[in-house]
Amino acid sequence: MSVEDILQAVEKILQDKPLASIQWFVLSQSWLGKTYSEMAEASGYGNNYIKEVGSELWQDLSVALGKRVTKKNLHLALNKYLQDNIGDRQNQIQQKSGEESSLEMVSPDFFSASKIEFPSGPVPLGSPLYINRPPLEELVCNEILHPGCLIRIKAPRKMGKSSLLNRMIAYAREQSYQIVYLDFQEADQDVFGSLDKFLRWFCVNVSRQLNLFPCLDDFWDTEMGSKVSCKIYFEAYLLQYIDCSPVVLALNEVHRVFEYPNIAQDFLPMLRFWHEQAKQDQIWQKLRMVVVHTTEIYIPLNLNQSPFNVGITITLPPFTLKQVENLALRYGLHCAADSEGTKHLAHLQAMVGGHPYLVSLGLYHLCQKEMTLEVLLETASTPVGIYNQHLRELLTLLQKEPELMSAMQQIIATDEKVELNAIAAYKLESMGLVQLNGNQAHAMCELYRLYFSQQLGKQNSANSSSTFSSNF
Template structure:
């Protein structure tokens, strides 16, 4: 058991488990059911299941293979054996990685082909940093009949870039691709569930090179959801060949803004996913849902509006990945141990946030400032991160309770016990990292900036009280 605990700590080194997660892991190892765990612990059965589901997903992402409660023994025993047998080889590989960071030809770098970081990283761009366990999990999962993958993260963490690479992989498997971005939909499309589902069906149909014939399958007495299901089942999935169809839905958080649609559309996708477990027709369909998490805050949501399938949460860059990206931007000084030491404060400042790291390297490549100057001015209103910080501040100002919770976090160097809802929302915004409900600032940039802003706010309030 001690070996198990040490192995899991090593596997999830960047994401320590809290007490209830350790409990579920230990009881699962002993072969206990979720019901038995609920009785012993006093927690609800559904909550124990949710904890277990998230734990298996975290292990799956870290190990690059699907981990479930049923195969836990087999997977972790194999991991232990591989660790013992491959330790020497791994050390040799690590030494090689230290001395041979990914270099990109200097010919790739010029003012014309290094673009300002904005939007997904192009498939052929040298600036995309692979996160092998993520890419492997997503690409392996898309091979499973009837799968549903949910990619979620705060803005600009790389969701669309990962989605595009998964789509490219699916094309290599000769899968048919339907890619919908809900930002493209006109506002009046969301006027009603019926109008939205018709728009949805027409778009899918045309991307499959079929002629829309929605009226032949639509029956208002059965309802829009059932009509949509019949249209897919009896027409779209029947008239395509036997190759699977990947339905990639991007910017799905836009639907969350329309509860009258979200409350029916999202459960409909879940039902289709469940149908695939017993119906071969639905096994042709593989769904990928991508959404940002900040949308939870203004909508007053206290939990994710869509929990189903395998969930991929994008992690920040490691120091080694930051170093590799620096080299891809042509910052040759980053290529040795001294360069790594210089980059460590940048990782601490922005927490490895992919967009914030890329933005820093863009400005360094342009020669606009040194790394040291960039770090000193990072939290300044007119600094390179000014717009990003103001957007986060606006969200917090709309939620006084969250602003108060954030103030608790940044006024101490210790982890702070937060209300579960506040902790969840701040983590969804990417502002804090959690260990249970204990929160700490995600990065030094956020700690400094929000300390400055709260200081100004408190000074203004004190001035108003004095004058009144």
């Protein structure tokens, strides 16, 4: 059984006692065989706290099932529960019409092809096309309630980072929190000219979003330096003059800062220091920080300075087959409700590696009845395929950086993982082209492997022809 199956089963068992996000996390990780220590390291919570959460959860399940449940016998207890209830589920299915399935029933009438928007950008709030990836949504919403928290959301391009961030922000607004949202892609190039200029731009933007007049000169002192001046500006002005409600500082596309080592080596440790200040200074507990980026930092930082080994880290995984099926139903593709349809969707998931944007794009074209899934897959990596524009954009990015092009050629030339230098590996990961294990990389999905094999093969042929002609 998958983790999703277990989460649904426990939700039914504990109908009158909804689980908190941290309980969902402990449950899913326990099912996967993780130790409490591993959970604590991955979540940022203390080991003793994780144990207490687990103990309470096993007690609740024991009461609900009428038999003792522990972390060790979790598999046995839940499998027994599901087996005992399988007869009831079969009876319910038999009561339905032979042509009707319970999965088809959940696809509402408003999923008409004419009303579904083309996949582009973050999934709008309230959209039925947003697919939860438990326990991530619950985890970030629960974490933002903690004073002085630091949340990091990491994933390659178009994996759903902004969609998740927007839902966390909406939840924070429901708690009457104030929101400051900064996208570093919007900053002009000259903003990154120096640390002082960057931090002043940073403070001005935060001030205006909090409806406070920027008065940097009253707090900025060149003798103390930009970092200290920025801290004093937040501490003695911004956090002092807002009301008692917490402030969520959401920093999107932070990887752009990585490109400027002179700034990253000061700015990133500064965020960590602010997070640690909250442990001893009440005023900093008002600040809740969310850092969103596409790749690991490739600027050398002291472990005690990096903001990326404190707080909680959220890594967005690709869609599972079950999530692809769920999304297909939401697109009105009722064929996803039967076993034959599931087999076809498995081919789509395998082709695009479960990449949320690529899956959505494929399902959009299928629901428009523009082509069959077979044709979609056959033409996926070709110039007439639905992914052509997306693939050409990636190829253009590679062509601008010969080192990345060379690295990609190495990756598609073999089925084995390829050792790359750190910067090339992380840049390719941020583009979503590869999956990494340390600095070892392999193509993210079959679509990319096929397309770049074809394109780079053509370029090599063209170069060889050019060289041959020049010799005569």
